[in-house]
Amino acid sequence: MEKQESVRTEELVKIYRLGKVEIQALRGVSISCIRGEVVAVVGPSGSGKTTLLNLIGTLDKPTSGRVFIDGQEVTKLPEKELTKLRRKKIGFVFQFFNLIPVLTAFENVELPLLIAGVPKEEREKRARELLELVGLADRMNHKPDELSGGEQQRVAIARALANKPSLLLADEPTGDLDSETGMKVVTLMRDMVKHEHATAIMVTHDMEVAKIADRILKMRDGKIVGEEKMTN
């Protein structure tokens, strides 16, 4: 099977301006990920990991450089197109879960499907299926504050995968979990990504967590300084 490119960045630069001070978060980052690959980005705090993830996820715009998703350049897309792109092709998993507090686990997973206009029956079937896959079949009707951290992150993974995105972006998914739960969650996330044949880019500072990925990208001072292939 031919290896299909899922994500590519070309010389990404991001400069933040805090008054008169300029902070260069990314200094020309170029990476490429193929479909079905799980990539971990590691590095110390302030190395630009999250900024890179935000730019790939179209949450933010680069100062210069380009981002391609499934071969399409997304850097210059208008806001409406970016919203559609996020809705259909990208799934996010955040460090602090970021679930909608007033919705139940089931409704949180159903939400992206609802926005995408998926019919009711199909929507409910998919949400139920995903929650079963992440092992929360019996916690569907619980609200986020009634779930443990690990359970909330599993709901977040299910939500991120709801619209069958080609790209899953996880920003420190284990940051708010204990190490055992964290390992369980990322393993589940990897399995789910493989199951859905998506690409995952996971930002972490935990090397143990990064080891479950197919490839590890090391960052420092806004640059990729190394790459390591894993044999899982």
Add this chain to the structure above:
Amino acid sequence: MPLNMRNVIFMSKATLQKMLGLYDNQSANFVFVQLKEDVFDYNDIEGTINKLVSIGSEIQLKIGLDYNVVLVKGRVFERVSASLESQRIMLNIFVFITVLMAGVLIVSTMLMNVNERIREFGILRSLGFARYQIFLIVLTESIIIGLVGSVIGLYVGIILGSKIITPIVVARLTQDTTEIITISINPITLEYGFLIGFLVCIGAGLFPAYYIYNLTPIEALSASARKTILVEKHLKKLSPERVSWSLFWSGLFIFATMSLMVVLFPLIRFYFGQSIITLVTFLSLGLLLVGITVMFTAILPVVVRLLARLFSIFAKIEGSLAARNLIKYKRRTTLTFFMLTTSIAFIFMIGSLTQSYAINAQMAIRYETGSDIVIYLNEPVPESIISNITAISGVKAATPITAPLTVKVGDLILWKQYTIKVYGINATTFMSAVYAEDAIIDWPKSENPFMALTQNNESIAIATGLAQALKLSEMDTIRVEIYGKSKLMNVSMLISALPAFSFTKFEQKAARSEALISLETYKNLTRGILTYERILVRVKEGFDVESIANSINNLIGTDYDIQVITTQELIEMAQESYSQVLQLFMTLLSFGIIISVLGHVTSLLTTVRERIWEIGIFRSIGVSREQVILIFIVEAIILSIAGYICGLLSSLIVVTEITYTNNLMSDIPLVLTIPIDLASVIFALVIGVSAIASYIFTKKPISINIVDALRYGLRE
């Protein structure tokens, strides 16, 4: 003379005649009639009085109307009865308070008892006793206590009553008399006493029995389990999704108290000046309304969920999220909702009441004047004037009304009597010259019911209320005293309401009612003198009332001292004054509504600022800016619609209550009106302001960068 008549003053026949205002040739003799003792039933004063009246009437018929029958003992009975009635009410209040206290005492005793034995009930439950069996055990205990207590209470009562209280009362009563007085205990009182005691015990046992019924075996056995469940219950109460029952009952209490005030309005109107009346009316109505809006505020989660369900048909995600967020931020939402509901309810209430009173005023004017044109005659006019008026083009009919005769009317012995005004009417033309469509006449539908007055020269039409007060029906005879002479007349018609005259259906207003007789009867009573007081003129449809009034003025106004008034003119004046008041109120209250809606949207804006992180999540999962704005707009609209509906319902409840209370004692009914145009304007105003303001207020926070929005959450 009866032996027991005390303090008799002896005087000469001439002196008595002089005192009574009698002439020398008139007799001032009295005949005392002593009735048999079995006529008097001291336990049934009203029945005894009825018997006395009936005997008196028979005597009156036998001796004729030239003599008066006076029920001396009946008057005494009446006074005693009135005095006893007030004492009876006081005693009943005392008994009620005592019974209530006894009930509370039994409840607390039973509760203490079941609390002490709570483990025992727990063991019984764990042994397999069903909930209802435990319930029955506690209830049976209270029934036994009730039975024993009631029997003992009765015996104590009988002993105390017969051995201690009765001798004291008898001794005091016989201090000034030689008569032997006996006091007996009515057996019905004993039965009632036993029954009340028994029922109070059962009622008081229900609560403790229900308390035990609700406990699970583990709760009954373990104090810590009870505490845990208690804490859980209290925590549940804090949940924003729950209906605030304490608030609901508070609202109901305010509503009930103020409803009582509304019932007491006529009393306040009777005793106090206009400023106090206005103050009390506004305060009472305001609090009455607030009571209901508080109740609606208490059930806000239910209202919001219902509306959200409705909205979900069109916008599932927006409706569902809006409802949940409104409930989540209930503390803030509650106050806004209350303000909005109350201001909307106020404006509806004022609008509806003003419109109702405006219609009522029109009706009152029609009742007052009685026809399209009223000609008040300040000097006598010839009878031919009527036919001259009728000949004017556009005049449908004209009818004369005589000057009133002040007469005393009553039953046969004038046991009950009223002084009223009697008018003579032309029975043939009257019907077509008055607003007959507004009349309420207890008479079979026929072409002209007033012709009944012409059956003979002793026919009279009286108010339904007067007939009730005198215990008369149609075709009965009524005693009429005019110019010092009594005669019996035939009640040929009963009228509840009739334009141009004061008729009533209320017994209490009988004294202010009027009566009608035919012109022939009038002449008989006045020995042939016929004086007209006014002429009623009805105009044909399509003709201008004002120009006909001018024609009448031109025709007779130059020769006679008359005053011509048109109903239309009076109604227009009333309408103008009402519409001015309404406009003033509406302007003031519209500002109130706009301020409430803006307050609601401002609180929404605060919520938006707090929820920027949530906006970030929405945006990151692909929700467009427009959709996020829509979520907030729907939220604002749902709360506004909830406020609108609850405000409308609150005002309807109050207006219905006011209308109903007013109609209890009013001959001209207040018609409940819902100002549809006002309702539509307010709806548009509320929804429009909410939608526009929420759009403007949320647009800026929504445009924040997604990454910043998500970081905002981390800062929080």
